[in-house]
Amino acid sequence: MEEITIHEFDFSLINEYFSELERQGPGSPKETIRALGFIGNLSNKARIADLGCGTGAQTMVLAQNTEATITALDLYAGSIDKLNATAEKLGLLNKVKGIVGSMDDLPFRNDEFDLIWSEGAIANIGFENGLNYWKKFLKKDGYVAVTYESWFTNERPIEIEKWWKDAVPEISTIAHNISIMQKTGYIPVAVFTLPESCWIDYFIPQKARQKEFLKKHAGNKTVENLIAFMRREADLYSKYKQYYGYVFYIGKKI
Ligand SMILES: C[S@@+](CC[C@H](N)C(=O)[O-])C[C@H]1O[C@@H](n2cnc3c(N)ncnc32)[C@H](O)[C@@H]1O
8 A cells, every 4th residue: 555645735734733732843942952052152133044943942942042033934824823922922022033934935135144043844945955045045154053854874674765755855864964065055063963852752742632633623534644644653763763863954154
């Protein structure tokens, strides 16, 4: 039987499922702060763009750990509404603004940002394409920091290779991705893998969400398929986690 891929589900259905979860991809405040540690001091004049920000878990961490102001952008309006509400609740509206937009058609000026951040989202427009396109919005010596699905080994079992190739056709090894950073005009500053705990913390809250979502959409075959897909993602991770994961790539624009 042909396996279902993530591309068969409607974007708004995926976002409806995820927007009730604190995170929409693996990551944690600790790893966001660790990545920030490789970037020079960001004063209150500095500007950060957080692209594919989702509901803004990492955006709030950036706001609480730098002096900079942040423009957070996502294609899904529901997530941006949640992000702006969280910023208000945390008293961060003076530093954080969420806007709806697409990562491949940014409403920004050239040389506007000191730092472009993107956790778990660049694959939507392609790693090389994103790094290339975003560069002009960075000041000289500005930084890019992204997490991206990457292979840990040169070879993988066919089952997991196929799953990820369907989801992210460009998925590659860490070494290859570093060479793409260099090719697109960044000095690789630091590269580190996200720990397994980030994946566990991503999968665990989904269990309750899946039950709730199935109940809300009872009888909806597409929703049942989406939940089966999400459960399979978690099963495959526990089976094949030594072969892949999210990797933080931090580069400095030349
Ligand atoms: C895996 S989630 C990561 C969200 C968040 N950064 C996190 O780590 O929790 C990917 C996000 O990218 C957004 N996205 C997908 N395509 C996009 C595009 N072309 N422009 C902007 N955002 C996009 C989705 O709406 C989703 O919020």
